[in-house]
Amino acid sequence: MIDINILLDLFKSYEPDKDANLIERAYDYAKNAHESQLRKSEEPYLIHCIETAKTLLELKLDLNSICAGLLHDVVEDTKATHKDLVKEFNRDIANLVEGVTKLERFKFSDPDLYQAENWRKMLLSSAKDIRVILIKLADRLHNMRTINYLPLESRQRIAKETLNLYAPIADRLGMFTIKSDLEDISFQILDEEIYLAILKKLDENASQRDECLQTMESILRQKLDKYEGTLTFTHRPKHIYSIYQKMLRQNKTVEEIEDVMALRIIADTISSCYVILGEVHASFKPVPGSFTDYIAQPKINMYQSLHTTVYGPEDNIYEIQVRTDEMHKRCEYGIAAHWKYKMGTSPSHKDKELEAKLSWIAETLTWLKDLKNPGEFLDSLKTELRVHQIFIFTPRREVKALAEGATPIDFAYAIHTEVGNRAIGAKVNNKMVKLNFELKNGDTCEIVTRKNAKPNKDWLAFVKTARARSKIRRVLSGPRKG
Numbered sequence: 001m002i003d004i005n006i007l008l009d010l011f012k013s014y015e016p017d018k019d020a021n022l023i024e025r026a027y028d029y030a031k032n033a034h035e036s037q038l039r040k041s042e043e044p045y046l047i048h049c050i051e052t053a054k055t056l057l058e059l060k061l062d063l064n065s066i067c068a069g070l071l072h073d074v075v076e077d078t079k080a081t082h083k084d085l086v087k088e089f090n091r092d093i094a095n096l097v098e099g100v101t102k103l104e105r106f107k108f109s110d111p112d113l114y115q116a117e118n119w120r121k122m123l124l125s126s127a128k129d130i131r132v133i134l135i136k137l138a139d140r141l142h143n144m145r146t147i148n149y150l151p152l153e154s155r156q157r158i159a160k161e162t163l164n165l166y167a168p169i170a171d172r173l174g175m176f177t178i179k180s181d182l183e184d185i186s187f188q189i190l191d192e193e194i195y196l197a198i199l200k201k202l203d204e205n206a207s208q209r210d211e212c213l214q215t216m217e218s219i220l221r222q223k224l225d226k227y228e229g230t231l232t233f234t235h236r237p238k239h240i241y242s243i244y245q246k247m248l249r250q251n252k253t254v255e256e257i258e259d260v261m262a263l264r265i266i267a268d269t270i271s272s273c274y275v276i277l278g279e280v281h282a283s284f285k286p287v288p289g290s291f292t293d294y295i296a297q298p299k300i301n302m303y304q305s306l307h308t309t310v311y312g313p314e315d316n317i318y319e320i321q322v323r324t325d326e327m328h329k330r331c332e333y334g335i336a337a338h339w340k341y342k343m344g345t346s347p348s349h350k351d352k353e354l355e356a357k358l359s360w361i362a363e364t365l366t367w368l369k370d371l372k373n374p375g376e377f378l379d380s381l382k383t384e385l386r387v388h389q390i391f392i393f394t395p396r397r398e399v400k401a402l403a404e405g406a407t408p409i410d411f412a413y414a415i416h417t418e419v420g421n422r423a424i425g426a427k428v429n430n431k432m433v434k435l436n437f438e439l440k441n442g443d444t445c446e447i448v449t450r451k452n453a454k455p456n457k458d459w460l461a462f463v464k465t466a467r468a469r470s471k472i473r474r475v476l477s478g479p480r481k482g
């Protein structure tokens with residue numbers, strides 16, 4: 001079991017001057033609160049809290065997030081309340097824990113991809129603070145790593161949820177390490193046969209692949225002899241799930257997977273990256289069409305790197321990535337690295353922090369403006385900007401996104417025009433409400449309809465969505481002529 005000192009050491013490694021006493025207090029609090037609880041693995045529950053906090057420490061998050069990571073299940077699973085946490089710690093920590101607890105209550109039930117997208121949006125916008133999502137991802141990662149203790153049926157449900165909901169969110173936030181871990185564990189549960197076949201194939205060629213990579217590395221090191229900065233080479237393992245997706249895209253069987261050598265070079269500066277790339281291309285013939293410059297044109301989730309594929313010694317194919325250390329960190333830690341970069345290193349004046357946060361949002365927005373289709377990522381940023389949107393469930397657990405202040409009539413028209421036109425009443429969370437009732441995020445709404453019922457012109461006074469308004473007007477203005 002990890003003890004508290006490991007957590008404290010990790011924190012000191014990036015915040016040497018900050019008082020870490022709060023982490024010790026959060027640890028003791030979680031220990032007492034979960035005292036009698038065991039995980040399904042029969043380990044003390046506290047281990048789960050520690051592992052969650054450890055992931056957050058690896059992401060180098062701020063002190064309050066680490067404490068909230070330790071405390072993330074105390075409101076859900078013990079007698080502790082939001083008020084207790086405000087008193088014992090501070091409002092920020094209490095709010096983070098509350099945010100995670102709220103997410104806990106959304107039970108993802110629909111594996112349908114269209115619904116999955118709505119769920120992802122809902123999760124992101126319900127969180128209010130992006131750190132809530134980071135804590136939730138760390139929580140899920142440990143749950144996945146210990147999932148073997150659950151019965152098969154739960155394993156499959158949770159794996160599906162992780163693959164459709166949490167892994168894409170980690171991807172959107174640029175957190176590739178967490179994303180790949182979540183994907184590989186889920187994939188093994190959902191399709192163990194193919195998972196093991198791919199794994200076996202990778203193992204068979206492992207030593208030969210290592211040798212080839214060593215050869216390539218020493219050739220490139222020689223060519224880059226004059227280079228003065230530090231160069232780090234890594235032979236990066238391919239993730240099983242990404243190999244599987246490539247198989248699907250190229251319509252290939254496990255036997256047909258080509259053994260690809262994957263090499264990554266980390267350099268000091270951006271210009272060095274291009275120098276290295278030039279040297280690679282001068283020495284080995286590139287595979288046509290394989291070069292992509294994600295440094296000049298970053299991906300939507302801020303990913304940056306140079307990608308190329310070349311025919312190396314003995315005609316083996318090598319996938320090579322070149323990037324700077326900072327790009328590499330951002331790639332592993334995603335949005336969290338950016339956060340740290342903006343928030344943590346500046347002097348700890350409150351103004352400075354706020355300024356940094358605002359400039360981060362502004363920067364991201366300018367960068368979004370240049371994109372052709374920023375819709376999805378913009379939606380996730382609404383969290384920061386507090387552009388209000390609420391998510392309402394149908395009794396069958398589908399989700400509809402509506403403007404804040406929306407009423408059952410707006411909801412009815414969001415489901416179907418005919419449902420709106422025939423609406424005569426509504427139940428929210430199983431209680432009858434008036435048609436002008438103001439829905440709240442997470443409500444379940446059921447519309448009562450009657451055949452031959454018609455919209456009422458009074459509805460126009462309270463509906464909030466343009467869709468409902470125009471549909472009502474259309475019926476009120478009578479059948480169209482001609």
Ligand code: MN
Nearest residue numbers: 048072073139
């Ligand atoms: Mn948990």
